[in-house]
Each structure stands twice: as structure tokens, then as C-alpha cells.
Amino acid sequence: MMFFKNKSMLRNHHKGERVFILGNGPSIKEEDLSFLKNEVSIGINASTLLEKDWGFTQDYYCVSDARFINHPEKRSLATNLLSKKTKRFIRADLRDSDDPSLRGSTFYVPHLLRDGFSKNLAVGYYYGSTTTMLAIQIAYHLGFQDVYLLGVDLRYSGENPRFYKESSVQLEDSFTSVQLMNIAKAGEIFREESRGLYICSKNSFLRPYLPYVNLGDKI
Template sequence: MIKKYKNKINIALYRLTRQIKINLFPLSQNAATLIKLKNKHSNMRCFIIGNGPSLKTEDLDKLQNEITFAFNRIYYLFDQTDWRPTYYCSEDEKTIFKSTEEINELKIGQKFFPVNFPWDYKINFQNASYYIFKLGDSKVEPKFSEDIVNGIFWGNTVAYTAMQMAVYMGIKEIYLLGVDHHFSKMENDKGEIVIDETAKDYFTEKYNTDKDDLYIPNVEISTRAFTAAKRYADDHNIKIYNATRGGKLEVFERVDFDNINF
């Protein structure tokens, strides 16, 4: 009984402490960094780079002078191209736990992570900024943040985080590349595991040699997030295009990457 009572007190204290931290976040140095990003790239375009099997290094070579967002283990192709992303994001706990050293050593302009990594896991990355991650009901479309200082909404894909960041930065034209939106092992909303033995997961087999230890993606949740992004974009005169070579994402208008003017 005493142990159970102590656990309740600890949980209550944890929640109170977290709420205080959230309330004070707008006054923090992390918030100051995010504030400086407001309309930094007003009326410009950007490319959001997924890690799907369709991703080609020769395509990335064309993006040297573009604003780009990339994620997670994108560094596995850095030995094949001089391109480096403008912004790097990662929010998958299991990926970060297994790749902390590699991520910390990345030489990239700015890195972004949910603030729970320093708060809960005492993980602080070099040259990094942090944001509040807002979770919601995974069965419905998430909200779309208009002010990332007050939080970014979870969409079960870091690409959704990047979209919210890009819009906050004033971007008016977003191109997705390498967002195949399909995996060899997926979970649906019913909790069922769907296997597609013909599918490749990433641009290199080295990417997920530890995939049995990582989260199983639910693309139905991600689809709802992409739908929310499109709804917001359509209402605010923002264009989101899918320039991925193939893949299964059909929420956004498709464009041929080879026909984009660089």
C-alpha cells in the first residue's frame, strides 16, 4: 500500500514538474532559437527528404542550394554525396537511443529534437534545438501547429514535424522526396501486422539491420497527418507536392522531380 501511494506521489510530481517546464518553455533559450526561425524563409520553397528506397543520391546533388529537411539515419548516404541538409530532425526514441553517437557527430547547420530527450533521458546533442511535442488521439487527424514555440503536433512521421516547421519559417512551396510511405512490415489501426515481402524499407539495407528493435510504422496514422497538412496548406495558399519516385503516398499532387527547375 505504501509503495503504491509513493508511486502516485511520484507520478503527480512528475506531471507537475513537466507542466511547469512547459509553461516556462517560451522563456527558454530553445524558444528564442525557434522564434528566430519565424518567416526566415518567407515565400521560398523547400524539400523534405524521406529515407525511402526511391531516394537517389544524384537527386540530392541537385539540392545543394535548396532549403532541405532530412531525418534519422540519412547520414548513411553522406559518403555518396556532398549534399547536406539545411535542417535535421529526429524524434523516434528507439532510433535515437541506438544512434546517439552518430547523430551527435553530424555536422549540420541546425538539428531539432523533442524536448523530452534532455528532460526525460538526459540526452543533449551538439548544435541542437528542442521543441515541445504535442501528442493527440492517433485515431483522428492531428492539429497543425501555427506556432512551433508553443509546440509541434505528432503525426507518426517526422515529415509532418518538418512541414509544421517549414510553414512556420514562411515556406510556401514544399516538395516531398523519398517519402515512399510503404514498408515491408506495417501495423494498421486494428493493431494487425501487415507484411509485404516485396517492399524495401529504406535507401540502404544497412539502415534497418536492427529493425526488429524499432517501432513498426502505422501508415494509416501518417496518412491522417499528411491529410491534415494538405488541408492546412490548401486553406493558407501553401503548395505541397510529392516528387517521390513512386511510393504509395497519394495525398498530395504528384510532380516529376526531373521537371523541377533548379
């Protein structure tokens, strides 16, 4: 099993490159993701379901939500349905519940406080009440120049707040302001370093806080 004890571990491994983070909002179903066969991607939670439909393999995958390790319906999305080529980043305190056979391809990252931004995953990450924050901090740690958020809608309403069906729908409206604040702060940090954090979801609540990019203009 791997921990971020070595500060140089994967640090700036993708310096200057671009990456696409795959959120779980409904808008991601509207995108043609076949282009990801030739791009670097970071998946989140149920993004594993998108691989078969579009014929790509996630380069990285992260989970900070215990449900995707402990829930009987969702566990497979983070374990046996995930490609063995994919490097996993899992919240450290979920290690004992994780599939032992995957520990060789998994980085267990300690979580710090709720609000903030970590520039070094050797120290840990700020969870910001959304796994998207872990993905963004992974992208920063790996050195990506431009980071594009797909399916990060943050609109938790109706029966289908996510692109996939849930037997028990969990709405997270009470955390939306926390999520917005932390992702907006992450955007400021990227801008200060002349790097880009962009939102590609047209109706995302992040539109006022991050620059919007039409995905079709980037592929």
C-alpha cells in the first residue's frame, strides 16, 4: 500500500499538461466523452460507469465518500469495475475497508480540515464537502497546467441529482455553499500561478466563480 510520505511522489508528474475531471452531475451525460481515449482524466465516485459507454480508461480515480467503499451497491464502482491500469487516490481512513488486492495501485491520502487547499498531498487534502475537491488537489499535485471540470453541476435537486440512478437518493443542498466556496478558492490559487481551473458545465452553480469553457472548443 502507498502513502504520501515521500513529498516527491508523483509531484509534477504531468507538469504543463491538461486534464479532465469527471464529476457525477447529470450534465456529463450530455457530453461525447469518446475524446478521453486520447486525454488524461481523473474520475470521481461513479465515473467508472462512463468508461464502458465511451471506451476510455481513467488514468486516475478518487474517492473520499465512504459510501463508495462501504455501500454494497457502490463499492464495485471503486473496486472490481475499475481498470487495473487506473491509479487510485482514496481517503486514508477508508484504507482498512478497501479491497486489499487494490492497495498496490492506491494512494491513501489523509484528510485535513474541511475548508482550504493543499498544494502537497504528502501533507493531506482539504475535503470541502465534495470529492471534487480531492480531484482538484490531485490535479494540482500532479502539476497539470489546465484543469477542466465536467459534470460538476452542484445542483442537488429533483429525483436525479447525479448522472446515475441511486436506490436511495442523497441530496446535498446543505453543503452547496461550502462546495462553492472551496472550489472558487481553488480557482483563485490556480489563477495566481497562471494555471487554469475551468468549468465545462453550462448550468453549473460554479459559472459565476470559474471561467466557463465550452468543451467542444477544447477537443
